[in-house]
Amino acid sequence: MKEAKIYQINEKDYTHLVLFRRKGFKEYKRRFRNEADAKEDCAAYNEKLLKEGAEGVHISPADRHKVLAALRILQGTGIGIVKAAEMARAQWESKGEGAELNPLVWDFLEYQERKKLDQKTVNDYKWRLKAYLEASKAKRLEHLTPQSVQAFAFAQASPASGKNMIKALSAFSSFLVRREVIQVNPCRGIERPRKAKKAEIEILTPLQAWWFLRKLERAKPECVGFYAVLLFAFLRPSEAEGLTKKDFRKTTIKVTTGKMRGMSRRLAPYVPSLRAWLERYPFAVPSDRQQRQCRELCPVPWAPDICRHSGISYRVTQSKDLKAVALEAGNSPAVILSDYFELVEEPAAEFFFSRIVPI
Known part of the structure; x- marks a missing residue:
């Protein structure tokens, strides 16, 4: 068996260290000013270790007293301490079997009101728990399972509603755990509904942007400056x-x-390319009717903010500075990274800002 050992140290006022480390045991570390005291302490600890935990985890004095008290209680019954522990565990796990859910829900809501929780939150809990009981047909406590909670959450109209359902059921389950009605919160660790992945934004290729401005030059020259600003x-x-x-x-x-x-x-x-366009076609705000006519000239089906999305995509590829582009675009760096980063190639970005100029 591994024992505590004495080590020489060179610390202020201390010359010897008694140290014991072993997996499953509580670490023991003491410093002494002389070797005699260190040897005495080391011998006493090794004797204690031999008596209390030569083959197992170190038992603290408080835990040892609890074990001795349990043995005194079981004395004369013919039941060993392990058997008694198994019986107690089985009784605890089956404590809530057969319990009706509806009274427990009302106990939970009354408890929340006594806590003087916000009435809006209490009403939300009440509505969601009632919806769960009715829709899932859960009548007894054994029906409150992780599978039933997750299935009910994913059946909601939106991911946000599903998450709020889990939140209400988790608060109710935590209340039951504290009351020792159940052992484990069934909402712990279950998967939460997520929003569907956002569709990739639509942008113009450099040639499409160039062709759009050319068509505006021919059909709506008074609107060229406005759309050049949107793009660049x-x-x-x-x-x-x-x-x-x-x-x-x-x-x-x-x-x-x-x-x-x-x-x-x-x-x-x-940017210089925008300045070149505005020198040729001064900036002016077109009417709503003119804007509708201009959108029809776009070489691809028009999408909301397609010019803005295009410009940001090429700008972030050109500069590689997410924070700077976020400040220019009025977004957060996280949005720039998730929506625009590496959406286009470097040659396309170079063409967009250097080659799309008036002829």
Whole structure:
């Protein structure tokens, strides 16, 4: 058997260390100022170790007293301590069998009201637990299983509703665990409903963007500047509609209006290709009718914010700086990474910003 050993150390005021380490045992570590005290302590600990746990885990004095008390209680019954533990475990596990769910739900709701929980939350719990009992036909406690909870959650109208159902049932189950009605919360570890993966955004290829601007030049020259801003500064139409002449600076465009979802204002890039387009076709906001006519000239079916999505995709590939592009676009770096990163190739990005210029 592995025993505690004495080690020489060179620490302030201490010269010897008594150390015992073994898997399954509590670590023992003591420092001493002289070898005699260390030897005495080491011998005492090894004797204690031999008596209390030569082949098993170290038993603390408190736990040892509990074991001795249990043995005294069982004395004369003919039941060993292991058998008694097995009987107690079986009784605990079967404690909730046959219990009606409906009274337990009302006990849970009354408990939440006594806690002075927000009434809106209590009503939500009440509605969701009632829906579960009715839809799943769960009448008794043994019907509350991980399988039934997960199946009911995935049957909800939306992933958010399914998650809220699990939240309510988990709170109810935790209440039952605390009351020792059940042993384990059945909602623990079950899979939560997830939102369907967002469809990949639609963008224009460099040639499609070039052809779109060419068609606008021929059919709607007064609208070219507006759509060039949407493409190269990746603005939303509502943001571009609020621009004034003073918003166009030397290298940036100040954006303060429109349906921004993140920042209340930002500086969009004023790239050389956009400047070339605006020198030829001054910026002007087209009417709603003109915008509908321009969308029909797009070489692909029009999608909401297709110009903005295209510009951001090429910009992030060109710069490789997610934070900078996020500031320019008014998004978070996480959105830029998930929606736009590596959506296009570098040659396409170079063509988009350098070759799409007025002839």
